[in-house]
Amino acid sequence: MPRRIDNAALRDRLMSAADAAALIMPGDTVAMSGFTGAGYPKAVPLALAARMEVAHAAGEAFRIKLLTGASTAPELDGALAKVGGMELRLPYQSDPATRARINAGEMEYIDLHLSHVAQFAWFGFFGDIDVAVVEVAGILEDGRLVPSTSVGNNKTWLEQAGKVILEVNRRQSAGLEGMHDIYYGTALPPHRLPIPLLKPDDRIGEAYLRCDPDKVIAVVETDAPDRNTHFAAPDATSEAIAGHLLEFLAHEVKRGRLTPQLLPLQSGVGNVANAVLSGLAAGGYRDLTAFTEVIQDGMLGLIKQGVLRMASATSFSLSPAGIAEFDAHVEFYRQRIVLRPQEISNHPELIRRLGCIALNGMIEADIYGNVNSTHIAGGRIMNGIGGSGDFARNSYLSVFMAPSTAKDGAVSAIVPMASHVDHTEHDTMVVVTEQGLADLRGLSPKQRAQVVIERCAHPEFRPQLQDYFDRACRDGYGGHTPHLLGEALSWHQRFIETGSMQVAR
Secondary structure (H helix, E strand, O other), X not given: OOOOEXXXXXXXXXXXXXXXXXXXXXXXXXXEOOEOXXXXXXXXXXXXXXXXXXXXXXXXXXXXXXXXXXXXXXXXXXXXXXXXXXXXXXXXXXXXXXXXXXXXXXXXXXXXXXXXXXXXXXXXXXXOOOEEEEEEEEEOOOOOEEXXXXXXXXXXXXXXOOEEEEEEEXXXXXXXXXXXXXXXXXXXXXXXXXXXXXXXXXOOOEXXXXXXXXXXXXXXXXXXXXXXXXXXXXXXXXHHHHHHHHHHHHHHHHHOOOEOOEOOEEEOOOHHHHHHHHHHHHOOOOOEEEEOOXXXXXXXXXXXXXXXXXXXXXXXXXXXXXXXXXXXXXXXXXXXXXXXXXXHHOOHHHHHHHOOEEEEEOOEEEOOOOEEOOEEOOOEEOOXXXXXXXXXXXXXXXXXXXXXXXXXXXXXXXXXXXXXXXXXXXXXXXEXXXXXXXXXXXXXXXXXXXXXXXXXXXXXXXXXXXXHHHHHHHHOXXXXXXXOOOOOOHHHHHHHHHOOXXXXX
């Protein structure tokens, strides 16, 4: 395959990944591309991890602060975490080795709303960004960069970093060129102007990333795939959750609160999301749009079937089959998909104005509708809030979904009090499990509690929840949102001590 570096000056800066990694110093703040396993650098992080391992073996400290768009892959997060190479990570992660380091207290982690990351960098909250390592699909003769399979925070990293290392990945489809919409019109307060995006289809920026060529200290050629996530077929639980949600959407259309084209969809990643997307096709919906973060296999299928007219996102998250489908029909998809910076894809004002339908997963919800999407038993991080807060707070309709139990029935997803709150009851409109759907709009706290217990809790846990709520109403503190404070988190304590929330019989 021919090289994709048409700029002569940058072609002269070609070097190996090891030589490029040698330009990153201990203690540097390094911003890397990548969002949900797409568009991350494939070679430099591995070379950097190898260098760190040698340094650590010699008794030398070598760690960096790492910023990305969202989660990445084993070649980045995993490699650096295994050698203890990160002292700080933000704004989102999903790697097991990284999670273990964080929960062991061996590295710091800042869990951020994804819409906040770029502006925090511009405000200087992270300090100086020393080096940016960004994957691109090509470099034009005039130095403009063809973005890869994710945009994320790359625009900000290229602007803010003192030095830039580019990885040019020949494995990424050349057909990506023209799919992106990089908006350079954002500014800091008090000079902000309205973003002129009126519908998900709109293109308001440029197809390329800009980068000062004088900042580029290395260019590395790669030929490697993104993290290819295999998606299992939706199981019976996922399909039941999807069925409840699709019945609810049909009811909203019938009531006139939604049109037959619904509203722009935002969907998380995983089996439940894929089941919902499949259900939309079976339900006869057509001409829908998406204003979301990630394009997954299910959305490609909807686009191909004509269910989804177009999708706006910041990244892909595809299985090997999804990547093959995309590469084989890239010209078709380029007309129907647009990838934007995450400061646009997750922009609260745009989400509010477009009136999105937000469909996100959760770890647990309490009986009043407070949602925990990040922590196990209050203290151990799983992944992070990601963009769910951006969408839940600002969408026309915010939905949280999960199986009603976990760990083979030992853990309830509906609890008396959430052990950690990412989304308050004020942002939660609908809770769905395979047991049923609770529409919490227009209900007081006690009304919400009764609906959540009756419709969403698993039968094994429902009597315990009802008993807690009844006693809280009778004996608890406060008549508005009744709780038995000495007992509210006892379910989680029981889980920590025994591995189960079930009361011993």
